[in-house]
Amino acid sequence: MLNFFNKHHDSNGEESKKGLFQKIKQGLLKTRDNLTSKIDNIVGFGRKINEELLEELEEILILADVGVNTTSAIIEGIRQKVKERKVSDASMLKELLAEEVYEILQKDVEPFALTSPMVILVVGVNGVGKTTTIGKLANLYKKEGKKVMLVAGDTFRAAAIDQLEIWAERVNCPIIKHQEGSDPASVIFDGIQAAKARGIDVLICDTAGRLHNKKNLMEELRKIRKVIDREYPEAKVETLLVLDATTGQNAIQQAKIFKEVSNITGIVLTKLDGTAKGGIIVAIKAELGIPIRYIGIGEEIEDLQVFDAKSFVSAIFE
Numbered sequence: 001m002l003n004f005f006n007k008h009h010d011s012n013g014e015e016s017k018k019g020l021f022q023k024i025k026q027g028l029l030k031t032r033d034n035l036t037s038k039i040d041n042i043v044g045f046g047r048k049i050n051e052e053l054l055e056e057l058e059e060i061l062i063l064a065d066v067g068v069n070t071t072s073a074i075i076e077g078i079r080q081k082v083k084e085r086k087v088s089d090a091s092m093l094k095e096l097l098a099e100e101v102y103e104i105l106q107k108d109v110e111p112f113a114l115t116s117p118m119v120i121l122v123v124g125v126n127g128v129g130k131t132t133t134i135g136k137l138a139n140l141y142k143k144e145g146k147k148v149m150l151v152a153g154d155t156f157r158a159a160a161i162d163q164l165e166i167w168a169e170r171v172n173c174p175i176i177k178h179q180e181g182s183d184p185a186s187v188i189f190d191g192i193q194a195a196k197a198r199g200i201d202v203l204i205c206d207t208a209g210r211l212h213n214k215k216n217l218m219e220e221l222r223k224i225r226k227v228i229d230r231e232y233p234e235a236k237v238e239t240l241l242v243l244d245a246t247t248g249q250n251a252i253q254q255a256k257i258f259k260e261v262s263n264i265t266g267i268v269l270t271k272l273d274g275t276a277k278g279g280i281i282v283a284i285k286a287e288l289g290i291p292i293r294y295i296g297i298g299e300e301i302e303d304l305q306v307f308d309a310k311s312f313v314s315a316i317f318e
């Protein structure tokens with residue numbers, strides 16, 4: 001039988017990885033407490049895995065924002081595994097659940113490849129932590145030895161440009177900006193020219209996220225994409241959607257709209273440290289099929305981690 005938790009330890013021996021794992025565990029503490037303590041409560045007293053127990057698990061998962069459809073799929077998966085492996089002891093429930101969640105999170109996901117040159121378009125509504133995420137990403141890539149530049153593509157609000165500039169200073173990387181109200185595609189055009197001239201590896205572009213006008217949003221992102229494809233065909237383009245984990249099912253609705261208007265290649269889920277309902281991450285992956293690339297687990301510059309399904313599942317269930 002596959003032992004999920006032991007597998008994790010085998011592949012995660014190094015000291016630095018242990019440090020990162022402790023950090024993710026700390027960041028996910030609320031979700032871990034919510035899920036595992038409730039599960040530990042229902043599996044006690046020599047219970048068996050039966051329909052009654054699965055119903056109780058279903059309720060716990062839905063309350064952790066895993067979502068109704070995804071929860072049903074997980075419960076069905078556990079039912080299958082119980083049958084195939086002929087296990088019945090309730091003490092196995094957490095491990096079976098961990099396996100199901102892991103399978104969903106890593107299904108069809110290729111690792112995120114940081115190449116050069118690369119353009120990262122960062123999209124998402126205001127307040128989700130977009131600017132902070134851009135700063136944290138710039139820091140992460142710089143630490144990996146990449147030359148990073150920022151583009152203030154959210155020209156809708158002066159404050160967005162100012163905030164990004166503060167992050168550029170903090171991380172110590174160049175920023176290309178225009179005045180408030182200017183054409184986002186033209187700032188990005190300038191960013192591309194500057195990136196080429198200075199041999200930048202990763203160009204991270206902020207964008208405005210006004211969901212109330214879907215047509216405008218689509219048009220703006222389409223225009224930006226056209227400029228990148230025309231001016232920088234050699235660059236690999238990633239479009240990362242930033243979602244706030246504390247907004248629960250609302251985050252799923254935002255993701256659906258952004259998926260309609262542009263080709264989202266990855267998701268950054270912020271503020272996981274601030275919610276006990278981190279199950280939303282499973283719902284996002286299951287319902288939208290878009291890989292989670294990074295998770296935000298705090299307000300500090302280092303509080304962004306590359307998402308790793310195995311560490312995530314271990315941090316919650318182990």
Ligand SMILES: Nc1nc2c(ncn2[C@@H]2O[C@H](COP(=O)(O)OP(=O)(O)OP(=O)(O)O)[C@@H](O)[C@H]2O)c(=O)[nH]1
Pocket residue numbers: 125126127128129130131132133160163270271272273274295296297298299303
């Ligand atoms: N706890 C926690 N707070 C975060 C995280 N990411 C961002 N924040 C906070 O969320 C708030 C909003 O972040 P911003 O980066 O300003 O969000 P934004 O989407 O750019 O929003 P606007 O600038 O208002 O458009 C800030 O107080 C951040 O410090 C995270 O992973 N954990």
